[in-house]
Amino acid sequence: MPKKALLIYGLICATAIVVLNAGKFTLAAGLLQLEVYIGIAGIVFLALGIYMGVQWVQNKSKQNDVYQLSNNNNSWQLSPRELEVLQLMASGFTNQEIADKLFVSLPTIKTHSSNIYQKMNVKRRTQAIQTAIQSGLILTHTKD
Numbered sequence: 001m002p003k004k005a006l007l008i009y010g011l012i013c014a015t016a017i018v019v020l021n022a023g024k025f026t027l028a029a030g031l032l033q034l035e036v037y038i039g040i041a042g043i044v045f046l047a048l049g050i051y052m053g054v055q056w057v058q059n060k061s062k063q064n065d066v067y068q069l070s071n072n073n074n075s076w077q078l079s080p081r082e083l084e085v086l087q088l089m090a091s092g093f094t095n096q097e098i099a100d101k102l103f104v105s106l107p108t109i110k111t112h113s114s115n116i117y118q119k120m121n122v123k124r125r126t127q128a129i130q131t132a133i134q135s136g137l138i139l140t141h142t143k144d
Contacts, residue, residue, distance in 0.1 A: 003100075012048055012051065013048070016045065019040070019044055020040075020041055020044065023037045023040055023041065024037070074137060075135070076119040076120050076137075077119060078116060078119055078137075079115075081102075081112060082116050082119075083137070083138070084102070085102070085109060085112045085113065085116065086116055086128060086129070086137070086138055087138045087139070088101065088102075089113070089125055089128070089129055090129045090132065090133065090138050090139075095109045095110060095113065096109075113125070116128055
C-alpha cells in the first residue's frame with residue numbers, strides 16, 4: 001500500500017476521532033441527544049468502511065489481473081507473491097520499496113528474490129526481469 005494511501009487513511013481516522021469527540025462534548029453539554037450522537041458515529045464509521053472496502057477491492061483487482069496474465073506463462077512455478085515481487089522489480093522498485101509496498105520485511109523480499117533467481121536459473125535481477133519479459137510472464141511499466 002502506498003504511503004499516500006496510509007496518509008489518507010490516517011487523516012480519515014483522525015477526522016473521525018475529532019468528530020466523535022466534538023459530538024461527545026456536545027452530548028455532555030446537553031446540546032445533542034444520545035441517539036443522534038450514536039447515529040452520527042455510525043454514519044462516520046460506515047463511510048470509512050465503505051471507502052476502505054472499495055480501496056481494498058481495487059487493489060485486489062489489480063493483483064488478480066497481474067496474476068492471471070502471468071499465470072498463463074508461469075513455467076518456472078513462481079508463487080503469486082513471487083510474481084508480484086518480480087513485477088515490482090520490473091517496475092523499477094528497490095527491495096526496500098517493494099518491502100514497504102507489500103508490508104513485509106526487507107529480508108522477506110530478499111528471500112523471495114533469491115527463490116525467483118533459483119527457480120528461473122538466473123543470477124541477477126536484470127536477468128530475471130529480461131527473461132520474464134521475453135517469456136511474457138510480466139508486463140513492464142514504471143513506478144506508480
